[in-house]
Amino acid sequence: MGDIALLANVSKPTVSRVLNNSPLVNEETRERVLRVAREHGYAINRNAQKLRQARNDTVAVVLDFGSHRAGRIADPFIFELLAGVSEALSVRNQDLLLSPPSLTDVQSHLDLISSRVADGFIFLGQGVREPMLRDLARAGAAFVVWGGVDPKEPYCSVGSDNRLGGQLAGELFVKRQAKRWLYVGNIAHSEIRMRYDGLCEVAATHGDVHVAHLDVEQMAYASTYQSMVAWLQKNPPPDAVFAFSDTAAIAIVAAFREFGLEAPTDYALCGYNNIPPAADFTPALTTIEQETHLAGAILVEKLMQILEGGKPKSSLLPTRLIVRQT
Known part of the structure; x- marks a missing residue:
């Protein structure tokens, strides 16, 4: 910085002000300093600069x-x-x-x-x-x-209001007159547990509704698909499924197809998040939107x-x- 100041015929603090875009420097001086800095390949070391500040941004x-x-x-x-x-x-x-x-x-x-x-x-x-x-x-x-x-x-x-999201999914299933609900998700996660709790709250107000839970440890398409296939091999298919994410819902559609089952004819399905592909997927996913x-x-x-x-x-x-x- 001292070399740039000498070459531009200004003080070192002026060089500092120019390089930090200070309004205290006139335009002519600013252009001269920046031209000299460019010609000599000088740039601020931002990491060093941050050491002099209260925060490093x-x-x-x-x-x-x-x-x-x-x-x-x-x-x-x-x-x-x-x-x-x-x-x-x-x-x-x-x-x-x-x-x-x-x-x-x-x-x-x-x-x-x-x-x-x-x-x-x-x-x-x-x-x-x-x-x-x-x-x-x-x-x-x-x-x-x-x-x-x-x-x-x-x-x-x-x-989002995760408990409300679960309640909205449950109310949708009630309108669909579904009785055997399945929740897919790892309820060790706080937000996923809240969605499950909201779903169960709605189910509790309807004595003829049963809610099963499929724990998916890894939050990925492949693991959700594999877990869903394994569950369907051992259990009668539910007539409504609430998935912890839209990605999981897409995996669930693929798993159900392995058994010749399609939404919404054979079961209702609700995802979560409203990711962009949800609207364009076939069938288009019903979901809970988070803004x-x-x-x-x-x-x-x-x-x-x-x-x-x-x-x-x-x-x-x-x-x-x-x-x-x-």
């Missing part, structure tokens, strides 16, 4: 690798969320760091903050990490979570509030049933 996004086989995440819903977070961070001139799967315990997260790699975290999905998230909140780390919203938890979360386009902006806004010393409350996003062919 980087947010770590943590995916739920543990819930996907061998760390492979392929659900379009996750990438819609990630895109929304990325866009919201870019508006605020924040960098996004995609955290590695090895980041699993409280200390590894705290180390990332103390080493000034990131200012805070956005967790896309609680998975089965709730105990770790509670401990991380008690340790004072700055983070927000996309997932099941529970007022009893000590951290800020954003998500993902709002989620990224809200998650980033709440994390920024925490970083600035605020204590934002958790938020429930609008949740509605989208009725299509299944």
Whole structure:
């Protein structure tokens, strides 16, 4: 920077102001400094620059690798969320760091903050990490979570009304006059459990309805398909199925076809998330919509509030049933 100042015949602080786009420098001086910097291949070392700031303007996004086989995440819903977070961070001139799967315990997260790699975290999905998230909140780390919203938890979360989503699916099945319901999903996950609870609440008000549960440990198409086929080989087919995601619902359609069963003729089917392919799939999926386009902006806004010393409350996003062919 000193060399650029000498060559441009300005002070070193002026070079710093120009390179940081300060309005205190006139246009002629700005152009001269930038021309000299370009001619000599000079650029700011952003990592070094961040060491002089209170924050480094980087947010770590943590995916739920543990819930996907061998760390492979392929659900379009996750990438819609990630895109929304990325866009919201870019508006605020924040960098996004995609955290590695090895980041699993409280200390590894705290180390990332103390080493000034990131200012805070956005967790896309609680998975089965709730105990770790509670401990991380008690340790004072700055983070927000996309997932099941529970007022009893000590951290800020954003998500759809998962219990209401389950109730909406149940009410749809009642209208369909279905009696043998099947819920597909790993209820060790907070948000997936809430959907199951909502479904069961509706079933409980109708004494002739029975709800079975198929646990799918890995949240992926292949594992859902295999689990559904194995279940159908041992059990009579249900007349209504509520899947934890639209990707799972698509896998369920394929599994039922192995037994000559089609939705909606032989069973009603409801997914969750309303991913873009849901409307174009054959048959078009009935699903519970989460307004993902709002989620990224809200998650980033709440994390920024925490970083600035605020204590934002958790938020429930609008949740509605989208009725299509299944």
